[in-house]
Each structure stands twice: as C-alpha cells, then as structure tokens.
Amino acid sequence: MKDLKSYLERGILEQYVLGDLSSEEQFELEKYALLYPEIKTELLQIELALITYAKMNAISPPEKLRNKILNGLEFKDKKVQKLFDRSSKWLQFYKYSLAASLVLLFMSIISVINLNKKLNDSYEQIAILETGIQRFSNQVNSFDQELTDARNALYFYQNQADFKLVTLRGSEKAPEASLLVAFNPKEEEVMIDLSSLKMPSNDKEHQYQLWAMVDGKPVDLGVFDSEVDSTGMKKMKSVKNVQAFAVTLELRGGSANPNMDQMMAIGSI
C-alpha cells in the first residue's frame, strides 16, 4: 500500500478500536493488519491509549456488587460440577444395578427352589434304584451260591464212586437232626447235602459249624445255616485222614475250638 501513512492517519484505526466501523470495514482492516505489521502496531498503540484513558476514568463499584455479580455467573468448576455429574451418573448406574440385582436374586431364589425340589426327587429315585440294585445284587449272590451248590451236586453225582457218604445223626440235644456229608479222600473234598439237611433252626447270632475228627482232634471245616434256599451241595474246607464228622452250634462265624456242650450231630466214617 503506497499511502500506508495516510491510511494510518485517516482515523479508521481509532474507529476500529472504538467499534465504530461497519463489519465490511472491519473485515478490510483486519485483512490489512495481517499484511502490514505497522497497522498492527498502530492498533495496539491506540488500544493501549484507550485502555489508559479507561483506567484514568475508573471508578470502583460498590463492594456489595462483587458478590452479587460473581454469584450471578455460571461456573463449570471441575471439582463441584464433575463430581456432581459423576455422582448422578453413578446414582443412575446404581439404581439400574440394584433393580437388575433384585430381579436376578428373585430368579435365583426360584431356580434354587426348583433345583432343590429336583434334587430331592433325584435322591428319592437314587434311593429307590439303590434298593433295587441291592435286591438284584442279593438275588445274584443267592443265584450264584445256588449255582455253585448245584455244580457241586452235579460234580458229586458225576464222581459218586470217589465219594464216601457219611450220615450224621442228631445227638440228645437234637434227636431229629440229620446231615449227609460226602467225603472224597482222593481229592480231600468235603461237601454237605443241602437238600437233605435237617437241623433245628439257628438264630442270627449262631451258626452251625462242621468239624472233622482227625486222630482224635477236631478240625474246622466251615460254617452253615439250617435254612438255605439252595438244594445243591455246599463245598466245605478240605481235609484228609478223617475218622468222623461232627456239628456244633457256635457263635456266627465259627469258633477255633468246638463247644462240646452244643454237639448237635455226629457220624463216623
């Protein structure tokens, strides 16, 4: 700009600072101010002059006005505002969490009750099944025993020639008692015939015990009950050089030595 000096002296800059220019004129001047640092400097000088003038004319407003005005402004003070925002957000969050938790709790209680009912039903079923299994198991054991006894009987009949049959007669205590014992000296096998077994009933605490008399001494051959489902032959312990067989009533499981007072049956070979 050739006439920069005259532009500066035209009073436009003063008008600009005083806010007395149209927006078009303002825009033009701001454009020039960017191009010519002299204009910028001059504007600053005018501003400073008017600032000085304003300061010279300063009047302190009444004290009470300070608080009134400051309290009328809206602040976005971090501490207060953000805490508030956060707390209200958290409050919202907690509200929904609480509601969700209660719903979950309610549902949980219902499912726990249901599950508990199902669990109890299951326990009952299991108990029933266990009873059934026990029954079957007992039956299987019983059949197994019966099968074994039957096999023994079959074995006995197939090898009858090898067996000596000894009939034990009841003693004074049990005159009606009788028991057939089959003895195979070659194989040292002893079996009792369950189908012809006749002995007084024994209670649960007691069992009959079969003894072999070997050279005058009793040898344990095992225990048996008077009442059995099986009709086969029960295999007893093996023994050799037997002279006689005897049966005593002993405590269940048998004893090491025979109780002679309870001698029930006896028979010599």
Add this chain to the structure above:
Amino acid sequence: MAIRNKEKAGAEALYDMYSSSLYGIIFRVVQHEEMAEDLLQDTFLRIWNSFESYDSSKGRLFTWMVNIARNIAIDKTRSKDFRNSAKTEDIENNALTLNKQSDNSLNPEAIGLRELVAKLKPEQKMILDMVYFRGFTHAEVSEELDIPLGTVKTRLRKAIISLRKVFN
C-alpha cells in the same frame, strides 16, 4: 485458562482486574448509579457467557470487554425507559458526583494520570468523551458539534496520540 474453563477463580480475577474500569465507563455513559450497577452485572454476564467469541488475534481482552460495556451502556441510553428517567435526573449533578467518586477512586494508576488528562485540549477531550463514553459515531459528533467529519477524526486522533504520550 481459568476463564475459558469457566472456573470461579477466573471470574474473580476478571472482576478484580477490570470491574472499576468497566464501571467507570458505564457510569460515565448512563450517569446513574443504580443503573450503572445493573449494567455492570449485565456486562459481566455477557463477558462470561460469550467468552468463547473473544479472539485474541483481533485485539486486547481489555478492548473487547470495554466495547461490550460501552455497547450495553449506550444501548441503555437509547432505550425508552432511559429517556424517561433521564428527564427527572439532573445530569450535571450526576457529573459532580462522578468527579467526586473519581477522586476517591482506589485505582492507584489513575491518580498520577489525571494531570496528564488535563493536558488534553478541551475540544479533543470533548470529542473523545462523546465517542468513548456517550457512544456518538463520528458522523453524529460532526452533526452535533456542527464541525466537518474530517475535523472530528483529526481531533479524536490527536486526543488518542496525546494519551499515547502519557504512557510512552
């Protein structure tokens, strides 16, 4: 930053630094204490709420605020209720109060400067005050005082140059 973030500390600093200058300007424009107080509040409200629009590349914060205060005050003088109340007020009387208050001003900078203001030629000071404090446009001053527009501009410029000498 405290002002841009709208923190209370920013507003307090702003008020403490500029309230007396702005109040001085507003008072001189409206010549009425109560009204000036209300307008000072309006001024701070507008400064505070439109602070985002202040562009530091276009001028000083002080100038921006002064122009807000002047515009608010001058708008008031042009409003209907102001003209009504002005009839009952003795402006000369107010001017006296004003000078008295100015004397009692707590602003220490103002004290040494007053003598220098006195050095302003009366015709320069009058035009400056008309424009600065009463919101006259250059054209209105020219009309009011019945002097050419060019003269108004020259005198105003000279007044400002005199002021510049004060702080240079």
